[in-house]
Amino acid sequence: MNLLTKCAVSAALLTMASASLPNLTAQNANAPRPQGARPQVTVGSQGPMPVHAKFTEQQIENGGTLFLQNCAFCHGKDASGGESGPDLTRSKVVSGDKEGEGIGQVVRNGRLDKGMPRFNLGDSEILSLVAFIHSQQDKAMSQTGNRKGVEESDLHTGNAEAGKKYFETTGGCVKCHSATGDLAKVATRYSGLQLLEQMLYPKQAKATVSVKTASGQTHDGPLEYQDEFHIGMKDSFGMYHSWPASAVTFKVSNPAEQHVEIMSKYTDKDMHDVLAYIQTLK
Ligand code: HEC
Ligand code: HEC
Structure with missing residues (x-):
């Protein structure tokens, strides 16, 4: 039995994520579709409540999954900012956005010079992301204070030593991987954001x-x-x-989907540490 099948088999034993998750470039038929009616713009804003489109629960939920997969690494799981991406709940782009025109533009074009990558996502996927980000901003605005406001820093903030330990113990990565086996030299096959994407969502993994x-x-x-x-x-x-x-x-x-499940158990710090460690596998 080769490692891949072994992984697939043990992966199959894990709790199964039944939702089908698109990969970064997914335009495919499996991509979750937001359900229900088109968003309606709320009219007549009262007081300081944000004015944006109404989104369905399903869109927010799909968006949360996509966010975890593509954005949480930099912007934090709840969009309130991570080590390398700003707090989106305080973002003017977000508060000025009604139904994705502002957020969508940033996501599609990126701000490559500032460390925000470009994403090739379908319209419905962008819309669910937008739904999720707005819901997080609404939540944050209805709470009082006590939020972290990390503004910016770079991608390489993890601690490789801590990441190695996590990989071998708490993270359970060694159940399926070996730093000297399948993941040997993985950091020469991918680098930077590509490596991160691969770690979060191994697209080539066969169902x-x-x-x-x-x-x-x-x-x-x-x-x-x-x-x-x-x-x-x-x-x-x-x-x-x-x-x-x-x-x-x-x-x-689908091992790729299960990988997202596994990764969702990471704290933001674990993710950064483990990426720092994976980056040393050259
Ligand atoms: C590799 C890190 C990284 C990833 C991954 C990432 N971002 Fe960003 N993002 C950034 C950085 C850095 C900025 C700030 C750019 C700047 O200073 O102009 C940013 C800016 C933004 C902004 C504009 C905020 C503002 O007020 O100017 C939005 C909206 C945004 N990101 C959404 C997303 C979404 C949605 C995803 C996932 C699809 C995502 N980002 C993935 C790093 C990242
Ligand atoms: C239940 C098994 C399982 C566990 C646990 C697991 N993975 Fe994976 N991982 C896989 C499978 C399957 C693939 C896809 C393998 C392939 O197609 O090359 C994969 C792919 C990867 C890749 C991309 C490898 C490549 O060559 O493209 C990285 C990096 C990775 N995993 C890191 C991790 C880390 C870090 C952890 C621990 C937090 C972890 N994995 C836990 C099964 C697992």
């Missing part, structure tokens, strides 16, 4: 599926094809099989 046929046979292997009506996989002999989705029961597990 696996376990199919149980009507006659009770089970087939486990890499998922090769899936749409609403069909499911296709390769067995351990490399043979391709496919079934009408309605004729079998199956469970897909």
